[in-house]
Amino acid sequence: MTSANGSLIHLRDVHKVYYRDKLEIPVLQGIDLDVDEGEFLALMGPSGSGKSTLLNLIGGIDLATRGEVQVAGESLSRLSPGRLAAWRARHIGFIFQLYNLIPVLTAQQNVELPLLLTRLSSKERRRRVLFALELVGLQDRAKHFPRQLSGGEEQRVAIARAIVADPTLLVADEPTGDLDARNAGEILTLLQRLNAELKKTILMVTHDPHAAERAHITRHLDKGVLQP
Amino acid sequence: MKYLRLVLANLLRSKRRTFLTVFSIAVALFLFCTLRTVITSFEAAMRASNATRLVVRHAASLVFPLPLAYRERLAQVPGVTGITYGNWFGGYYQDPKNQFAQFAMDVSTFDALFPECVVSEPEKEAFRAERTACIIGRSLARKYGWKIGDEIPIIGTIFPGEWRFTVRGIYTGATKDVDENTLFFHWDYLDQSLPAGRRSLVGLYWLRIASPDLAPAVSRRVDAIFENSAQPTKTETEKAFQAGFISMLGNVRLLLTIIGSAIVFAILLVTINTMMMAARERTAEIAILKSLGFGDGRILFLVGAEAVLLSLAGGLLGSGLAALVFHESDFTGGGFFPNFRVLPETVVLGLGLALVMGIVSGIVPAIQAARLRVADAIRKVA
Amino acid sequence: MSIPLAYNLRNLYARKVSTLLTALGIGLVSWVFIFTLALAGGFQAALQSTGSARNAIVIRSGSTAELTSIVPREVAAQVETQPEIARAPDGAPLATHELVVLWNLERKNGTTANVVVRGVTAKSMALRPGVRLLRGRMFRPGLEEVVVGKLLEERMAHCSVGDRIKLAGRQWAIVGVMDAGGTAFDSEIWGDVELFMPVFDRPVYQSVTLRLDEPSHFAALQKRLESDPRMSVAVKREDLFYEAQSATLATLLRGLGFFVTLVMALGAVFGALNTMYAAVGSRTKEIGTLLALGFSRGSILLSFLVESVLLALVGGLIGCAMALPVNGITTSTMNFASFSEIAFRFEVTPAMLLAGIVFAAVMGVVGGFFPSRKAARRVIVEALREA
Numbered sequence: 001m002t003s004a005n006g007s008l009i010h011l012r013d014v015h016k017v018y019y020r021d022k023l024e025i026p027v028l029q030g031i032d033l034d035v036d037e038g039e040f041l042a043l044m045g046p047s048g049s050g051k052s053t054l055l056n057l058i059g060g061i062d063l064a065t066r067g068e069v070q071v072a073g074e075s076l077s078r079l080s081p082g083r084l085a086a087w088r089a090r091h092i093g094f095i096f097q098l099y100n101l102i103p104v105l106t107a108q109q110n111v112e113l114p115l116l117l118t119r120l121s122s123k124e125r126r127r128r129v130l131f132a133l134e135l136v137g138l139q140d141r142a143k144h145f146p147r148q149l150s151g152g153e154e155q156r157v158a159i160a161r162a163i164v165a166d167p168t169l170l171v172a173d174e175p176t177g178d179l180d181a182r183n184a185g186e187i188l189t190l191l192q193r194l195n196a197e198l199k200k201t202i203l204m205v206t207h208d209p210h211a212a213e214r215a216h217i218t219r220h221l222d223k224g225v226l227q228p
Numbered sequence: 229m230k231y232l233r234l235v236l237a238n239l240l241r242s243k244r245r246t247f248l249t250v251f252s253i254a255v256a257l258f259l260f261c262t263l264r265t266v267i268t269s270f271e272a273a274m275r276a277s278n279a280t281r282l283v284v285r286h287a288a289s290l291v292f293p294l295p296l297a298y299r300e301r302l303a304q305v306p307g308v309t310g311i312t313y314g315n316w317f318g319g320y321y322q323d324p325k326n327q328f329a330q331f332a333m334d335v336s337t338f339d340a341l342f343p344e345c346v347v348s349e350p351e352k353e354a355f356r357a358e359r360t361a362c363i364i365g366r367s368l369a370r371k372y373g374w375k376i377g378d379e380i381p382i383i384g385t386i387f388p389g390e391w392r393f394t395v396r397g398i399y400t401g402a403t404k405d406v407d408e409n410t411l412f413f414h415w416d417y418l419d420q421s422l423p424a425g426r427r428s429l430v431g432l433y434w435l436r437i438a439s440p441d442l443a444p445a446v447s448r449r450v451d452a453i454f455e456n457s458a459q460p461t462k463t464e465t466e467k468a469f470q471a472g473f474i475s476m477l478g479n480v481r482l483l484l485t486i487i488g489s490a491i492v493f494a495i496l497l498v499t500i501n502t503m504m505m506a507a508r509e510r511t512a513e514i515a516i517l518k519s520l521g522f523g524d525g526r527i528l529f530l531v532g533a534e535a536v537l538l539s540l541a542g543g544l545l546g547s548g549l550a551a552l553v554f555h556e557s558d559f560t561g562g563g564f565f566p567n568f569r570v571l572p573e574t575v576v577l578g579l580g581l582a583l584v585m586g587i588v589s590g591i592v593p594a595i596q597a598a599r600l601r602v603a604d605a606i607r608k609v610a
Numbered sequence: 611m612s613i614p615l616a617y618n619l620r621n622l623y624a625r626k627v628s629t630l631l632t633a634l635g636i637g638l639v640s641w642v643f644i645f646t647l648a649l650a651g652g653f654q655a656a657l658q659s660t661g662s663a664r665n666a667i668v669i670r671s672g673s674t675a676e677l678t679s680i681v682p683r684e685v686a687a688q689v690e691t692q693p694e695i696a697r698a699p700d701g702a703p704l705a706t707h708e709l710v711v712l713w714n715l716e717r718k719n720g721t722t723a724n725v726v727v728r729g730v731t732a733k734s735m736a737l738r739p740g741v742r743l744l745r746g747r748m749f750r751p752g753l754e755e756v757v758v759g760k761l762l763e764e765r766m767a768h769c770s771v772g773d774r775i776k777l778a779g780r781q782w783a784i785v786g787v788m789d790a791g792g793t794a795f796d797s798e799i800w801g802d803v804e805l806f807m808p809v810f811d812r813p814v815y816q817s818v819t820l821r822l823d824e825p826s827h828f829a830a831l832q833k834r835l836e837s838d839p840r841m842s843v844a845v846k847r848e849d850l851f852y853e854a855q856s857a858t859l860a861t862l863l864r865g866l867g868f869f870v871t872l873v874m875a876l877g878a879v880f881g882a883l884n885t886m887y888a889a890v891g892s893r894t895k896e897i898g899t900l901l902a903l904g905f906s907r908g909s910i911l912l913s914f915l916v917e918s919v920l921l922a923l924v925g926g927l928i929g930c931a932m933a934l935p936v937n938g939i940t941t942s943t944m945n946f947a948s949f950s951e952i953a954f955r956f957e958v959t960p961a962m963l964l965a966g967i968v969f970a971a972v973m974g975v976v977g978g979f980f981p982s983r984k985a986a987r988r989v990i991v992e993a994l995r996e997a
Binding site: 291 | 631632674880881
Binding site: 114 | 614616908990
């Protein structure tokens with residue numbers, strides 16, 4: 001579950017280049033990063049610095065152009081797309097800025113989605129979903145649709161979805177970006193609890209210094225280069 | 229006209245959707261034109277009918293013949309300026325599937341009554357001179373590759389046995405509606421080959437009258453003469469005679485119309501759906517246009533014009549394709565449609581239908597776009 | 611399948627109008643498909659079942675229909691002495707000689723049609739097991755009485771029991787109505803052949819129909835009769851004889867129907883393609899999310915394909931529902947072989963309905979494949995970025 005040097009996340013000399021009509025756009029340059037299990041890391045930087053891209057590489061939804069990306073013991077570039085998908089389901093919990101809930105499914109059904117990729121019985125699935133919803137304090141809203149929930153509640157459902165399959169790592173991209181101060185605070189407290197009580201490793205991208213304060217460590221990214 | 233570029237740019241924004249929509253409308257109109265052509269080719273014979281010709285048949289049924297002796301009495305009826313007679317032969321060439329019309333006609337009067345079958349004089353002479361000669365239509369000649377001098381064996385069904393005719397002439401139709409798929413041969417040849425008890429029997433008489441409005445009077449006169457004889461007659465204009473055949477087809481016309489309507493309606497639904505989907509995606513852009521000063525009326529026109537343009541393109545493609553595919557084609561649907569071609573009016577009707585489809589499918593999105601309030605839309609964009 | 615069906619069903623419902631319009635379009639295509647099958651099927655059923663494999667019909671060699679056939683009395687008499695003919699309970703051979711003419715009658719809607727008038731004997735009805743008397747009674751030989759088929763009573767003017775019909779200059783009383791089970795005889799008028807012959811001035815019969823004692827004896831009978839130079843007859847199995855008459859028109863109807871349906875299906879598929887592309891387009895972010903969560907591309911493809919098929923199936927069911935009322939409607943057309951009017955009923959069978967649904971499903975698969983593939987192929991990070 002860990003890489004050669006014992007860390008959960010291990011990046012060495014990682015580069016990411018985007019191509020647009022034969023034009024090369026370098027987004028990440030020579031990234032070296034190690035994150036241990038149980039850490040709560042905040043990634044900050046101006047817009048365009050590549051922080052979301054870095055998050056995507058670690059979350060396995062994008063592949064590096066060059067360099068070594070090892071997460072949870074797997075070298076991601078070596079996995080076939082099918083195996084990468086399965087790996088993601090097992091190890092990563094995503095939390096997005098705009099929640100990304102499926103509008104036609106209820107809160108309960110949204111949270112259940114990652115479990116559909118496992119072999120759990122429907123009874124077991126229901127138990128875990130309820131547990132996750134209780135954890136985020138939304139067990140009473142299980143049957144509601146996203147449009148019936150407030151922004152803060154939607155993000156909490158998204159968090160419940162992210163943890164329901166007990167992933168190795170939580171990856172959050174601007175989780176409080178679309179919320180007001182009070183809701184943002186509640187979400188961050190929730191993340192802190194998940195890290196402290198459930199020992200969840202959390203990688204969070206944010207441009208809000210108040211949010212970054214809640215993490216253990218903050219690293220800065222500028223023009224694709226990770227500041228020491 | 230200056231907005232044409234804007235309209236075109238919008239249509240080309242999603243090329244795939246535009247092409248799919250145009251093609252589905254084209255498909256519908258292609259089918260519509262084909263089905264309508266089925267109906268119009270049934271009626272081709274009616275269109276080609278000569279208003280100065282009457283058909284005389286046995287009153288009870290086509291199956292019963294009339295005596296040859298009627299000829300003199302018929303020729304003397306006031307108003308009649310010419311007469312010929314003939315029998316439907318009803319045979320086939322080699323295979324029962326190869327059916328086409330064959331008529332045994334009185335050669336001395338045939339061409340006078342049927343001027344629309346155009347034959348050169350030398351060919352006409354050769355046909356008259358030889359007892360076993362025949363003249364065939366140009367389409368028929370082309371279909372089987374027959375030339376002057378060829379001997380054609382026909383298997384008779386009403387008059388059994390194998391009959392051989394030598395091609396001495398090929399006729400063309402004076403107009404496009406004239407059927408060019410018939411074989412005409414000598415009535416005398418047929419009559420003399422029959423056993424004694426079955427001779428001198430005529431299937432149909434054709435009478436020429438001086439002008440079309442004499443038709444009802446002359447018809448009545450003829451039928452009155454033979455009313456109480458053993459073989460009463462029924463005389464009618466050629467057009468009515470053909471119409472009688474068509475009415476025998478019963479509900480075919482109705483069925484084809486039903487199917488045609490279903491097609492158009494189905495595709496209309498599909499097109500409406502497409503227009504509405506496209507409109508939903510464009511709210512932002514319409515808002516921007518409005519904020520730039522485009523009025524509601526102009527927006528209505530733009531969105532409507534798109535729908536109409538799409539539909540007309542599809543209509544042109546579909547109708548044009550139908551006209552092209554069946555142009556000069558030898559398609560006869562197994563002999564059922566000797567003259568299968570798409571009439572110009574069918575194409576025009578198809579285009580008109582496409583236009584209507586364009587308007588109907590574009591109306592709702594156009595009105596919605598015209599009514600859109602800029603403030604609401606801009607809020608969504610931001 | 612990992613992505614729940616509820617996802618697809620709810621999305622179809624969320625875009626109600628679009629779903630309904632596309633489904634209706636597909637439904638109409640399905641309906642035309644079933645309609646055509648029912649039309650051709652009904653027509654063929656009427657003619658096919660008219661004949662029986664146990665009967666043989668003897669007509670003049672070279673004729674394809676009774677109308678153009680001539681069977682003189684002596685020939686008919688000789689045919690009826692053949693050993694292969696089954697015997698009636700009273701010991702007489704189960705054979706009949708008949709006369710067929712066309713007569714012009716007026717339909718209820720004012721137009722006219724040629725109708726088959728058949729001169730029959732006492733054995734004629736027995737030879738056709740599907741034909742029975744529905745109303746009234748059978749005509750009495752030697753009297754100017756006739757019975758009519760039930761479809762004639764339905765469609766022609768003044769054709770019920772008690773009416774009089776003018777044939778060959780005389781008035782005939784209609785004394786009964788026959789039910790021939792939807793076969794060609796439902797559109798015929800039957801009367802005494804011996805009386806018809808002088809009246810219609812036809813001194814010969816048109817055909818001899820007989821019941822074989824053993825169906826396998828047909829070949830021997832055919833060989834003997836057809837090789838006799840004095841008779842010049844053709845012997846055919848009755849069912850094949852009638853089937854051949856319907857073949858051309860039925861084939862044409864089916865051909866036209868399939869052509870129309872196939873082309874129409876193309877148009878509907880284009881519509882389905884548009885709808886599904888739009889659906890995929892508006893759910894790009896969801897697709898990205900599902901992929902990020904770890905759902906395989908295959909499951910995305912399958913999910914959208916299923917959605918397309920569900921949409922099409924709704925259409926198929928609508929098409930079937932619209933097709934059911936068509937069943938049993940009477941229509942008519944011309945039997946080109948006998949040049950007479952033949953009325954028949956649209957016949958919608960469960961097999962046809964099933965075919966209509968399967969056809970709709972196929973349209974769903976074809977119309978859904980490319981959009982589904984596009985959905986499955988989305989690059990995750992791009993999809994997530996979409997608004």
